[in-house]
Amino acid sequence: MNQYRTHTCGALRSSDIGKDVTLSGWLHNRRDHGGVFFIDLRDHYGITQLVVQSDAPFFDALTHLQKENVIRIKGKVEKRDPETYNPRIDTGEVEVRIAEYDILGPAEPLPFAVYPEDEVAEELRLTYRFLDLRRQQLHRTIMLRSAVTARIRERLTAQGFTEFQTPILTASSPEGARDFLVPSRLHPGSFYALPQAPQQFKQLLMVAGFDRYFQIAPCFRDEDARANRSPGEFYQVDLEMAFVEQNDVFAVIEDLFTDLFATFSTKRVDAAPFRRIPYREAMLKYGTDKPDLRNPIVIRDLTDVFRGSEFSIFAKQIDTGAIVRALPVRKACDQPKSFFNGMIDWATSSEVGADGLAYLIWNNGEVKGPIAKVLSDERMAQIREACEITDGDVVFFVCDKPQKAVDIAAKVRTRLGELLNLIEPDCFRFCWIVDYPMFEADEVSGAISFSHNPFSMPQGGMDALQNTPPLDILAYQYDIVCNGEELSSGAIRNHRPDIMYKAFQIAGYTPEEVDAKFGGMIKAFKLGAPPHGGIAPGLDRLVMLLADCQNLREVIAFPMNQRAQDLLMDAPRPVAPQQLQELHIRTVVPEGNNNR
């Protein structure tokens, strides 16, 4: 091929025996037996065993060469004895006898081993990310990400989507997350913002008549990190379609996800169409709008059963507005007392914040548990019926103010699923959460505000806005959830200025305020906008699921750490005073901060 190699390190087979070859790569591993010396040579494609014996003139020098030096060797491909085949590498039936070698890229001692891939502090991995990326595990994940991205482009293009680029330097958006700002040199005191998402641009492309848009879009939000949320920047598979209803968007995503998960994972995947769960049903049954459907526990509301009951602790709380949520667990009656006590301790810890956790155990025709003797037979029968109890089942009860009870029940559901090993293994369970409420009331003031995206179309349109109590209005707003992980929100957009002004009016905005904040969009919508809608699944989270990673940084080649620093490039960092001057910027660093 060229001066560096005739073959890659993953290429040689028995059919190449006898050939003179040139290989280049990293010195992956070495085994020195005194008279004979083995090298595993590694490149992107694989590993080839090299061998040299002590009669070679360069033997001594080569045996002192350390791992991760980049070398080139020339030699002859030889057959290995069958008993020395290495089935774990593709080239395991052959080896190359080194005739000559030279060092292409010398390596100083490493801060941590590329091989074997022992655990290393993440800070160190990030500081030397290029070494980390040499390791097989991360190397493969990044390759998977690339393959997934390519497949998405293929699949969406086949479905008639067109890929666009939208501006990176744009305007600060009035709502949502904190923006990253970029000072303008030409316009002193003014700033660009990096886009939190190309939301407005993609809608404008629909107004422009492009019909089906997509983009592997970089998004920037200046918010704090989580294990499944990068600080600063992340990527969305952003798409938008004109003249569509909700189900059209679902069909595109179901096709895409079914294909991606079948192609890149061996786990079982739900068949399309994915289950649709109305928001209110999800909040009741799972306590969250991102339910993990691998967990079989389904929550019930038993407020009415306990209202005015003999169990006065619950009855009194219900009288002051509390609700009761029940979590039936099948065949859990044999758990030891310590398990139930442990659940109570955990539930009442500050992490969860429950006042208590009641439970009943049905075992051999008897009902046991601290509250068993307090409740009448009649109520016990009602519980039994509501929770569809059969012998051996256990029910946990949470009683609290509505929002808190829902949250606690969700946590208890997750906890029980984990502790009792109820989570269905090796599968992806998808669902759409639909029928989000358009508005919500502030708990304290009662003020009406948008509960989600103000640009979603209300179900029922103008008529609903005019004639339905605001809190009862639903939106064409949806989320797709997989294994408890929110992959994306989307919506059929509100493309009608009249409906938009009305929706904003309900949320307390005057037309003037709407014009001031979203004038650009409104102007476009006044000049002939098609009905349209879309969605934007997070690429990083998608790859995370496919690669079975617990942390987003494992699917990003060059991630920032939790404090939004790039330890490899040393960003962010102070800049030269002259740069600030050109930008008309003066910094005021808080006292005690060393500016790093």
Place this chain on the structure above:
RNA sequence: GGGGUGGUAGUUAAGUUGGUUAUAACGCCGGCCUGUCACGCCGGAGGCCGCGGGUUCGAGUCCCGUCCACCCCGCCA
């Protein structure tokens, strides 16, 4: 901004109720070994125990402060 966990050799960790010279594995350096593929064996070097202060005859260990990392809450329309 708040809570949790952690910080000991290049790396990963152990270090007991405070008590002689702070351990081990891998890596590194030197030596031995002709068929390994986590090669094996012998020897050696390597430490601001995150940093600062305090208690004590004596601190890796106890106390206070501080810095750093990760996880969580807030935040993420």
